[in-house]
Amino acid sequence: MTTHPAPDSPARRPQSIIPPYMLEHISEHADGPVRDSAKKTLEHVRTAMAMPAKTEEGAIRPLLAVVPPAHVPGVVQRTIYDARHLGTLPGKLARREGQAAPTGSSSYKATNEAYDYLGATYDFYWKVFQRDSLDNKGLALTASVHYEENYPNAYWDGKQMVFGDGDGKLFNRFTYAIDIVAHELTHGVTESQNALLYIEQSGALNESMSDVFGAMVKQYHLQQSVDKADWIVGAGLLYKGINGKGLRSMAAPGTAYDDPQLGKDPQPATMAGFVSARPDNGGVHVNSGIPNHAFYLAALALGGRSWETAGKVWYQTLCDPSLSRTANFDEFAQLTIQHAKSTLGANQAGLIETAWKTVEVL
Ligand SMILES: [Zn+2]
Numbered sequence: 529m530t531t532h533p534a535p536d537s538p539a540r541r542p543q544s545i546i547p548p549y550m551l552e553h554i555s556e557h558a559d560g561p562v563r564d565s566a567k568k569t570l571e572h573v574r575t576a577m578a579m580p581a582k583t584e585e586g587a588i589r590p591l592l593a594v595v596p597p598a599h600v601p602g603v604v605q606r607t608i609y610d611a612r613h614l615g616t617l618p619g620k621l622a623r624r625e626g627q628a629a630p631t632g633s634s635s636y637k638a639t640n641e642a643y644d645y646l647g648a649t650y651d652f653y654w655k656v657f658q659r660d661s662l663d664n665k666g667l668a669l670t671a672s673v674h675y676e677e678n679y680p681n682a683y684w685d686g687k688q689m690v691f692g693d694g695d696g697k698l699f700n701r702f703t704y705a706i707d708i709v710a711h712e713l714t715h716g717v718t719e720s721q722n723a724l725l726y727i728e729q730s731g732a733l734n735e736s737m738s739d740v741f742g743a744m745v746k747q748y749h750l751q752q753s754v755d756k757a758d759w760i761v762g763a764g765l766l767y768k769g770i771n772g773k774g775l776r777s778m779a780a781p782g783t784a785y786d787d788p789q790l791g792k793d794p795q796p797a798t799m800a801g802f803v804s805a806r807p808d809n810g811g812v813h814v815n816s817g818i819p820n821h822a823f824y825l826a827a828l829a830l831g832g833r834s835w836e837t838a839g840k841v842w843y844q845t846l847c848d849p850s851l852s853r854t855a856n857f858d859e860f861a862q863l864t865i866q867h868a869k870s871t872l873g874a875n876q877a878g879l880i881e882t883a884w885k886t887v888e889v890l
Contacts, residue, residue: 543715543726543738544683545708545762545775546699547813548573551680553791554698562697562789565678569692573681599666604650608639609672611690618672618688638673641703642691646671649710652745653717656835657843662716669713673703684712686719698767698789705762705774710745711738721847728810729856735816740823740842743778744835754827754834760784778824781817797821799857799888818887819857825883826864830876841868841880857889 551573554566599605604625611619622639623630629643630636646669653659661667671689679692682702689712691702702708715738718724724734739761747757760774761784772785772793781795795817796802802818803811823838830837844867845851851863861884868877884890 543712543734544573544681545702545711546573546681548808549794549813550775550790554680554789557791558698558789561678562695565680565695569679569681599668601660601666602654604647604654604661605666605668606643606646606650607668607670608642608646609670610635610639611672611675613674613677613693615676617675617685617690618670619674622673635674638691638693638701638703641701642671642673642689642709645703645706645709646689646713648706648749649713649745652710652741652748652835656744656748656839659717662713663720667716667720682708682712684715686716689713694765694767696767698770700765700767702765705765706749707739707742707746708762708765708775709742711742711761714738714741717741718846723846723851723853724855725853726809726812728812729815730852730854731809731812732815733819733855733857733860735812736819736823737842737846739776739778739816739820740839744839747833748835753832755831757834759824766790776817776820778820781821795820797887818889819860822861822883822887822889825886826880829879829883830872837872837876838880841871844871861889 546569548570551566551570555563555570558566606625607621608623609618609620610622611617623643629640650661650669653661661669670687671691673691675690675692678695680695680699682689682691689709693701715734718734718737724730724737726734742761743757743759759779760777762775763773765774766772766785770785770790771787772790774784776793776795777784781797782793784793786792794814796815797817798821799818803814806814808814823842827834827838841864845860845863848863848867852859865877865881868880881890
């Protein structure tokens, strides 16, 4: 039986990259160990993840971890742990800030990717927005890799990143895609702004922020202009042989994958396809396609580099104290236009307005 989450609980819930509907489809349509991993992960998403994150001692974790006392703004502080295929966090220390990359074993791949992409995400927020880590107070970044056995998911638990290795049939290891790492970390940014409650339209906006900033971290890392970017969330995450490009498409929501085992990408691109009253906190991973597509259209219309144009305005909107915690698409759209007028100018604000009109939010 599924229960509707209490309005205040979703914000404290770890947010995972693979939505429940995808795991449900796999549980019903895949075979053997792939099905078993999906079932187990679905159970985890529905039960353990529905509870506030707990420490080993059972106390509720603080929302964000303590800042290291010697922190210098602009200098990232990373620690990567190896959960050694167990479910206990954080696991064994694998790489500390400044340590050379461990080599010699394929299991270090995930450690080094997590280290590099945590660094790339920190760099993006610092260099582009002068934001000092997720909380803008220098939060040290912690991640655990090799979580459980064949775990097909990744999540941010309010304190650290957790990465599974994937099931080796449908999903690659979850450190593989830089935008997946940045997606999860951006949940920490949104949370520390105390913005966008993780349910219904505000929840879909919360999800969209993670996709939008995830895409920008990737584009910034590759120094890609908007016309060169792939606009796919999680490119390379699906195993070879699976019919799909990634988890979501910002350029064409609803077309990222169509596979017998995964199902078909259910995302709408416009309000005509808006889905109401469904599981997944009111369809947060489905309806996020609409604001995702608006961002894509705005970034394309403005041209150049996303983080210098539309991204700037989206960041100002996310950090605007007048953005309500339960904001709907319309409220968010109006605020982006306001910020665009003062930051980019009236013509550019007009292009952003057109993007929101194209997806039928305005
Ligand atoms: Zn998410």
